[in-house]
Every structure is written in structure tokens, then in C-alpha cells.
Amino acid sequence: MRTETAGGGTVPGDGVAAEPLIEVDGVEKVFSVRRRAGRLRRVRREVRAVDGLTFRVPRGEMVGYIGPNGAGKSTTVKMLTGILTPSGGRLRVAGIDPARERTRLARRIGVVFGQRTTLWWDLPLQDSYELVRRMYRVPDAVYRANLDRCVELLDLAPLLAVPVRQLSLGQRMRGDIAAALLHDPEVLYLDEPTIGLDVVSKAKVRQFLREVNAERGTTVLLTTHDLTDIEQLCRRVMVIDHGRLVYDGGLDGLRAAGEGERTLVVDLERELPPLEVPGARTVRVEGPRQWLAFPAGRSAAPLVTAVAERYPLVDLSLREPDIEEVIARLYAGAHGPPAR
Numbered sequence: 656m657r658t659e660t661a662g663g664g665t666v667p668g669d670g671v672a673a674e675p676l677i678e679v680d681g682v683e684k685v686f687s688v689r690r691r692a693g694r695l696r697r698v699r700r701e702v703r704a705v706d707g708l709t710f711r712v713p714r715g716e717m718v719g720y721i722g723p724n725g726a727g728k729s730t731t732v733k734m735l736t737g738i739l740t741p742s743g744g745r746l747r748v749a750g751i752d753p754a755r756e757r758t759r760l761a762r763r764i765g766v767v768f769g770q771r772t773t774l775w776w777d778l779p780l781q782d783s784y785e786l787v788r789r790m791y792r793v794p795d796a797v798y799r800a801n802l803d804r805c806v807e808l809l810d811l812a813p814l815l816a817v818p819v820r821q822l823s824l825g826q827r828m829r830g831d832i833a834a835a836l837l838h839d840p841e842v843l844y845l846d847e848p849t850i851g852l853d854v855v856s857k858a859k860v861r862q863f864l865r866e867v868n869a870e871r872g873t874t875v876l877l878t879t880h881d882l883t884d885i886e887q888l889c890r891r892v893m894v895i896d897h898g899r900l901v902y903d904g905g906l907d908g909l910r911a912a913g914e915g916e917r918t919l920v921v922d923l924e925r926e927l928p929p930l931e932v933p934g935a936r937t938v939r940v941e942g943p944r945q946w947l948a949f950p951a952g953r954s955a956a957p958l959v960t961a962v963a964e965r966y967p968l969v970d971l972s973l974r975e976p977d978i979e980e981v982i983a984r985l986y987a988g989a990h991g992p993p994a995r
């Protein structure tokens with residue numbers, strides 16, 4: 656499988672590879688689970704949730720972390736926050752070993768779980784924020800500036816006096832994202848931040864995350880099943896399956912790795928039998944329009960030249976492979992050796 660090296664150097668503005676803020680070296684997590692085997696017998700079984708994971712995330716990068724259910728994404732994030740201790744390997748976040756210094760790390764990271772809130776259910780949103788301020792001992796000026804910016808960008812003003820339990824899912828999610836940023840974290844872990852949101856709320860959350868990343872250089876690790884989140888926010892994506900990294904690189908490379916195909920759509924002067932061009936297959940013919948599929952990793956230029964030389968070409972366009980389809984293919988064939 657084709658892989659690219661980690662760390663596309665997506666620090667806003669400068670393009671120079673920055674110091675790694677997240678370092679994961681050969682990390683493993685093995686759970687021991689007891690399973691029923693007959694009426695009284697229980698057998699012990701090991702679940703290798705994370706299996707020799709290695710990657711680096713430079714400061715300021717926004718990385719997508721995707722994989723099918725049970726792939727090991729949450730386990731990775733839990734180890735990165737210090738909630739879980741790795742069974743093997745080495746982990747550092749901002750130079751800190753998360754499992755050993757969880758409290759010290761907590762001041763440097765923010766976490767948002769789309770499925771559950773970290774806010775106080777019965778309190779108005781602003782009281783939750785006040786508690787966060789005290790918990791992290793955020794200086795007044797920093798707190799004020801961060802809160803004002805979040806309120807403005809996430810449209811929170813009308814919601815500040817509303818108890819969290821009365822907020823809609825989208826409102827609550829915006830409230831949670833703001834709470835995770837009030838103490839100026841260097842790293843933000845987002846687990847499904849747009850799950851269940853309508854199109855408008857999704858767009859608002861994505862726009863906000865883009866601005867936070869650009870303005871503050873916050874490093875973001877984004878776990879999601881919504882590939883549009885990845886396409887709109889991340890230049891780099893890591894794909895995990897069965898606890899192993901099966902891809903680490905740019906979105907374009909992902910299309911190639913998933914053996915996706917691009918399609919050249921050609922309009923000819925007249926109807927013709929299916930075109931025969933080396934390196935491509937004609938997959939559809941509709942009157943004078945024909946669709947030619949070719950491997951996503953290849954350049955379209957030689958194909959265009961070949962068509963133009965041999966056939967009466969009027970117009971053409973290029974279609975990228977559908978990212979959902981590419982990823983489904985990648986998951987299906989991802990049980991080989993891990994990408995390093």
C-alpha cells in the first residue's frame with residue numbers, strides 16, 4: 656500500500672515542518688476481556704485495540720483520524736489524554752507523558768466528545784464556563800478574550816443564560832467546543848464534533864475550527880465518520896484499522912491508496928463506439944459523451960493528449976473519485992502490514 660510520510664507541514668502560513676507536539680512511537684493497548692464459554696466457565700481473551708501505532712503531529716496541524724467502528728480511535732485519544740495507560744510504546748503530548756502527568760497535561764489540552772457533554776447539565780452555559788475558568792485557573796484577561804471570541808464566532812450570546820439541558824444538540828456542541836478552548840489549549844482532540852448536526856450548524860462548527868487553527872495555531876486531532884469534515888478541515892489524514900495505521904498522508908494520496916479511479920468525461924463531435932485509449936477504460940457512453948476511468952494516482956495529461964490526437968474532442972472535464980467509496984475500499988483491504 657502506498658503511504659506518504661507523516662506531517663504534511665500544515666502549520667498555517669509558513670509551510671515549515673514544526674516541532675512535533677504529539678509523538679506516538681510503537682504504542683500498544685491490549686485489553687483483557689472475560690467472555691462466557693458455557694454456563695459457568697469464563698475464558699480470558701486479549702483484545703489488541705491499538706497495535707504498534709507510530710505517528711507525529713507537528714504544532715499547528717489539523718489532522719483527521721479516521722477508521723471503521725472498533726478500529727482503535729477512541730483508545731488512541733484516551734491514551735493521548737492520559738485516561739488510559741498504554742500497554743507498550745512511548746507517548747508524548749507537548750513533551751508530557753499523558754498517563755504519568757495527566758493533571759499537568761489537562762491544562763495544555765482540550766477535549767470535545769460529540770456524544771456526551773462536559774458541561775454541567777443543570778447550569779446555564781455561562782456558569783459552566785465560570786467553573787471551567789476556576790478549574791483551570793484561567794487568568795481573567797485570557798478568559799474574557801477567549802470567551803468573547805467564542806461567543807462571537809459560535810453565536811453563543813443568546814444561549815449563555817440557558818441551562819445546558821435545554822440546549823439543542825447543535826447549540827450544546829457549540830457550547831462544548833467553547834468550553835474546551837477557554838483555557839487556551841495547545842492541542843484540541845475532537846471526537847465526532849459534527850455528529851447529528853444540521854448542515855448549517857456543521858458549517859458553523861467547521862468555520863470556527865478553521866479560524867481557531869489559523870488564529871491561535873491550535874493543533875487539532877479530529878476523529879469523525881463524516882468525511883466532509885476531513886475534506887473541509889484537514890490536509891492530512893491518518894486511517895487506522897484493527898489498531899494499525901494503514902494510511903498517513905494527504906487526501907489526494909488517500910484516493911490513490913484506496914485504488915480509487917478518476918474519470919475523464921469527454922464530449923465528442925458525434926456519437927462514437929466506446930473509445931480505446933491506453934491506460935483507461937471507457938465505462939459509460941451516452942450519445943456524444945463518454946466516461947473514461949483511470950487510476951487516481953496517475954496524471955490525466957497523457958490521457959487527454961491521447962484522446963485529443965485520436966478523436967474529435969469538443970470538451971472535457973475531470974471527476975475525482977468519491978472519497979467515501981475510496982475509504983470503504985481501503986478499510987476492506989487494510990489488513991496487511993502497518994504503514995510506517
Ligand SMILES: Nc1ncnc2c1ncn2[C@@H]1O[C@H](COP(=O)(O)OP(=O)(O)OP(=O)(O)O)[C@@H](O)[C@H]1O
Binds near residue numbers: 730
Ligand atoms: N475498556 C475496554 N475493554 C475491553 N475492550 C475495549 C475497551 N475499550 C475498547 N475496547 C475494544 O478495543 C477495540 C477498539 O475500540 P475503540 O473504542 O478504540 O474503537 P473506535 O475506533 O473508537 O470505534 P468507534 O468508531 O466505534 O467509536 C474494540 O474492539 C473495542 O471493543
